[in-house]
Amino acid sequence: MTAHTARSSTTVNTVLGPVPADDLGVVAVHEALLSVVPGAEHAYDITMDRAEIFETLAKKLTDFRSHGGGTIVDSTGMFHGRDVRLYEALSRSTGVHIVASTGMGPEELLGGYFLTPQTNPPTPWPAEKFADLFTKEVTEGMVVPRVERRAAAGLVATAAATGGMTATEESLFRGAARTALATGVPVSVRYGADAVHDLDVVLDEKLPADRVVVGGLDRRDAVAAGAPLEVARRGAYVALDHVGLDDSDTYVTDRERAALVLDLVAAGHADRILLSGNATGVAKGQPAHDLPYSYVSSTFVPLAKSLGLGEEDARRVLVDNPRALLTLR
């Protein structure tokens, strides 16, 4: 076995380079570090004080670590405030592994370059071009726009509009799947109207289901439709990633979330469950979702255990499942 294959079969791409998958520890698999609504960086009344942003994020990461957290996945993609050099400094100074993502979506968050390019007619980008853009972020490194590339992206993230997947979003999903196939990183999708339909778009690209995590499956409509169980049956990871959101019309409560975890375990899918808080460490251009990254392990998992979640399954959900997902194939 060559050094290369030994490494690639057991590592995860972090902003500081590949790390052994066994080093990840407890993983928060769907979070945001710096979250910037595209364009907000140009707003006259928004300041971007990097030192202040760093301090806020460092405190949150340190809290996460002090509660047993090992790895944060920033699943916001390449065009929502991702700041690779800031994340490198944060990871070095707090000791928390940071996995950053490539990808984009939903369509409404894309720049005009992808939607109305300077061609006649202005045809939106097809899957192949998105695949090429995202793949290079893994094989050549994540971009600091117009300046340089840094470390490889650890996953490719995309999303569809809640009203239903648009044509360009189908291109994004297919492009993301092709990147996963070409590079070995996993795909993280936020579905639009129909979780199973949107997952099937990715699977149609012949990507194995266990390379996909479907996020947002703690949405009330998805739970009512039985989507979490159906996604798990197909072999994809089920992310209940709004843990801590307890007063929403759109998402179920933590108690219902815990019940859902137990249902999935009872149905034999303990190896497909992921939990995360969808917190935003620092948000610009929209209100922050100011939830500690440690909330899942410090508050939610004890609740789930009190309702019957076993110790071994809890560890599986927090450590083993995200490790299997994030490990490069």
Add this chain to the structure above:
Amino acid sequence: MSRVNTVLGPIPAEELGVVAVHEHIGYGMPGSELDTKWWKTPEQRYEETVPKLRKFREYGGGTFVDVTGICNGRDIDYYKSLSAKTGVHIVACTGFVGGDTALPFFERAGVDYLTRQFVHEITVGIGDTGSKAGVIKVGVSRGGRMTELDKRIYRAAARAAVTTGVPILTHLAIDPEPAVAVFEEEGLPLDRVLFGHADDGVNADSTPAAWLAGLGGRIGFDTFGYETELEDPPFWARPRQERLDHFLDFVGKGFLDKALVSADANCSPLGWPGVKGHTVNYLFEDLIPDLRGAGLDEPTIRKLLEDNPADFLTIRD
């Protein structure tokens, strides 16, 4: 007081000289910065840009109006260094090239917020650069009709123009009725608006230039040089003589006061290949000789390139 905002501070309009009124240091669609196929080193950007601006200055050019909107790669600190080192006055804009170049943060914003954004950039400064915008850019999205977002941006621009006295330039003047209605509703005289790209190869036929000029609007024949005769012309190119005839016909109808000319060239494009052989210096190397050849006298040419833009750019009290 006669005053125009440049990136290095306000200057008297009397100092503008020959003005290229609709140009780009470098333009890229939002998101193009993520695609390394367009990246250039800083050395390359300066190498592509500085000689063009120096030549513009040598030809007698005074002022370069950059209409690269917010989110399109507008880069004020870079413009400041270019202006200081070449002696070319550079006027920067606030606003957007079109709704489809406004990123989601601004797409979600209402008229009031957009107005505050534009007024802030004109009266306080752009970002932390201290440079104030001298013009407001608005435009029509791809597709030929004004979108709801386009109209929201036009309305905010009109309010900012009324408040600050800075004029508006448009990208395209097709489907102009909604635009004219917005300007009239907001009480902005149409001589504070330059309706641009009246001459481009795709849109000339659907741009009612005489109607707009009759209402008092200014008309931009501002894609001079995008010619089908070029080695690799863009899709909006047009035969050289046809454009010139179009322009001379417009002036011949008595609209000299309303006419403005420019080349809409990129010194160093940011998110597209650009058009080989086309620069701002078309104005001196080709257009002025063509105008002379067509019989225009020097006072007329001076009016087109100096007096009209000075009147347009001067901030109204």
